[in-house]
Amino acid sequence: MAKLYLVPTPIGNLEDxxxxxxxxxxxxxxxxxxDTRNSGKLLKHFEINTPMHSHHMHNEHKTVETIVRRIxxxxxxxxxxxxxxxxxxxxxxxxxxxxxxxxxxVDCLPGATAFVPALVNSxxxxxxxxxxxxxxxxxxRQTRLKILAEEDRxxxxxxxxxxLIKSLAQFVEHFGADxxxxxxxxxxxxxxxxxxxxxxEVLEHYTNKPPKGEIVVVVQGxx
Numbered sequence: 483m484a485k486l487y488l489v490p491t492p493i494g495n496l497e498d499x500x501x502x503x504x505x506x507x508x509x510x511x512x513x514x515x516x517d518t519r520n521s522g523k524l525l526k527h528f529e530i531n532t533p534m535h536s537h538h539m540h541n542e543h544k545t546v547e548t549i550v551r552r553i554x555x556x557x558x559x560x561x562x563x564x565x566x567x568x569x570x571x572x573x574x575x576x577x578x579x580x581x582x583x584x585x586x587x588v589d590c591l592p593g594a595t596a597f598v599p600a601l602v603n604s605x606x607x608x609x610x611x612x613x614x615x616x617x618x619x620x621x622x623r624q625t626r627l628k629i630l631a632e633e634d635r636x637x638x639x640x641x642x643x644x645x646l647i648k649s650l651a652q653f654v655e656h657f658g659a660d661x662x663x664x665x666x667x668x669x670x671x672x673x674x675x676x677x678x679x680x681x682x683e684v685l686e687h688y689t690n691k692p693p694k695g696e697i698v699v700v701v702q703g704x705x
Contacts (some may be wrong), residue, residue, distance in 0.1 A: 484553045484554070484557055484586075485553065485586060485587040486553060486560075486561065486577065486581045486589070487506050487559070487560040487588075487591065487592065488505055488567070488568045488569065488574060488578065488588065488589070489507060489560045489593070490503065490566060490568070490591060490595065491503070491524060491563065491564075491565055491566065491593070492497075492565065492670065493565040493596050494565070494670035494671035494696075498594075499528065500591065500593055500647070504528050504530065505629060506591065507528075507560055507562070508530050508531075510532060510559060510560040511532075511533075511557045511558050511559065511676050512557065512558075512560075513560050513561075514536075514559055514560065514561040514577075515535070515536065515542060515562055516562070518536050518539065521564070524562075524604075532699065534563065536539070537549075538653065543576065546576050546580045547579060547580070549580075549696075550580050550581060550584050553581065556680070557622045560688065561573075561574055565594070565596075565696075566594055566595045570615075571615040571616060571640050575677040580621060582699070587669070592697055594670075596696065596698050597638045598666045599669055599670075600664070601636065601638055601700055604664035605664070606636045606664065606702045606703075607635075607702075607703070608636060610636070611638060612630075612635050612637045613638045614630070614639050616641070617641075618649065621634075627653075629650055631656045631657050632637045633703055633704060634703040636700060636702060636703050637700070638698065638701075639699040640697070640698060640699075643693045646693050646697055647685065647689055647692075648667070649680060649699065650684055650696055650699075652683055654681045654682055657701065658681070659681055659682040660680050660681070660682070661680065661681045661702060661704075662680060662702040663679065663680065663681045663689060663699065664676060665684055665688070665693075665698070666698075666700070667695050667696070667697060668695040669698065
């Protein structure tokens with residue numbers, strides 16, 4: 483039966499690609515890729531020759547209905563993002579929801595995602611946590627921070643390098659200078675590092691050493 487596969491791809495180290503992910507990407511009729519140029523390099527590395535279609539945040543609203551109809555017609559698709567698990571702060575939610583509503587089977591493979599190793603590496607309680615993804619850029623950002631200041635569960639954020647210092651400064655302001663923070667950068671890659679300390683200490687560290695690469699920030703909940 484035709485279905486939609488959600489296939490995680492490595493967030494850095496290619497050895498994190500699973501055998502099952504490679505097999506599925508070889509067997510499906512088409513691969514939906516966030517960036518076909520970026521994914522093309524991955525597919526070439528694993529000798530996957532399945533045709534690709536572009537599926538990203540700028541066109542997914544327009545293509546979802548067509549893809550659903552094609553799956554209903556018997557074609558099988560796999561969705562991949564540039565790195566990690568599709569739909570986790572990446573395209574995928576709209577298509578998954580549409581398939582579920584249409585009664586199409588959706589199969590999400592287990593695999594790489596950045597926030598799990600960052601959470602475990604932080605040393606903070608991980609029996610309960612809140613995944614916030616990216617904070618709002620402007621509208622609603624301050625309101626969200628005020629709400630999260632009272633959150634007693636561990637909080638996880640994704641952040642870009644050029645906004646990290648701003649976010650850390652706002653954590654100092656809203657959560658307090660002594661709130662414990664862990665910043666994991668370039669997970670699974672050559673220059674992977676985790677910096678832990680109070681919000682103020684981590685802010686000072688990255689003010690003196692501007693960050694690069696993909697970043698996950700984990701903040702301890704309010705005591």
